[in-house]
Every structure is written in structure tokens, then in C-alpha cells.
Amino acid sequence: GENVEQHPSTLSVQEGDSAVIKCTYSDSASNYFPWYKQELGKRPQLIIDIRSNVGEKKDQRIAVTLNKTAKHFSLHITETQPEDSAVYFCAASNTGTASKLTFGTGTRLQVTL
């Protein structure tokens, strides 16, 4: 089955700096890569996703890049703000399997003033 590794497990940045979280996956058939944000005590919520036919996608201060050859994908947050502090999860899916997601172990991002 699919295996998703996520690094780093914790990340501390100063407000205004950029943050990068990296994931690797093992199944070359995976073709959908969402990122979820989970605030303390809350449910995970989708913030951005990318399909395997696209190399990069941006939405305001967040962007995701995908390297299919290397089986890497990354989340980039620019101009970080205190409200970006949360746990971020990457995931991978082969959409032929009922959109079944395999999640990474999460990155706790802390944005300090």
C-alpha cells in the first residue's frame, strides 16, 4: 500500500518568514495530493490540493509543488502569520480507490511574533 513520509515534525518560524513542509510518497499510481490544516482541538480542513498532471498550484500565500519523478510534494507558506500556527498534514490518494487517503504524520507549525 501507499506510504507517506512528512518532514519536519515541528517547525518554528518568525512572523513574515516562509515555511516549507515536505512529503514523499511510495506508490507511483497516486495521483491526488491534498494538504489539510488542523487547529488545536478542531477537525482537519483542506487548504490546497494538487493533481498529478500539474506541477505547481498557488492560492494566495500558499502553494504546493509536485515532482512526480522523485515522488515528492511540498507545501510553501509565505509571509506567515500567527493564525497559520497549526498542524499540517499531507496526504496521497490513488483516485481509483474511492478517494482513499494515506496521510503523513503531520507538521506542527508555530509562527512566533
Place this chain on the structure above:
Amino acid sequence: NAGVTQTPKFQVLKTGQSMTLQCAQDMNHNSMYWYRQDPGMGLRLIYYSASEGTTDKGEVPNGYNVSRLNKREFSLRLESAAPSQTSVYFCASSDGGSYNEQFFGPGTRLTVL
């Protein structure tokens, strides 16, 4: 539009007791999922239902059973709870098919003593 709802929010069980976690969605989604979340381990899929009338095992199904009661409802049952099942349980739903976002419920925090 409530989205995905779960009951109960919190539960304490003794080893060997049984209980059922309830999940319902009002988005007319085809697919539903049960995850458990443990510190440092991300979200792991227990069972999923690609469509009404079907259920399949995920990554960690041992000790659990599920029922897709109808299109709206998907329940998770612990027949004989063990301390290793102490976790936060999330239900999710999606349209199924390709590239579809999973929407999560608020979670159930279960402690087994």
C-alpha cells in the same frame, strides 16, 4: 447545512465494554470514512464505504466493525474496547470518484481505561 456530524463528542469506557460511534452527513456524499488520530501518527484509515451498501477495511481495522446504515449514516462499533483504542476518532465524507475533498466531522475523543 450541518456537514458531517458525530456523536458522542467524548466517551470513557472500561476495558471490554462496547460502544458505537455515530456519523451522519447531509451533503449527499457517496463515500464515507472512519479515521483514528494518535499523537505523532497522523490520521489512519480504519474502514471506509465507497458507496451505500459497501464497506472495506482500511489500514487499521482490527477491533472495529462498521455499518453503512444508509447514504447519510456510517457507524463505527467497538465490540470489546481495549486501552490501545484510546484515540480521537474522525468521520469524513466525500463525493467519491476522482480528486474529491474529504470533509471531516468534529471528532470523538475516546478513552478506554
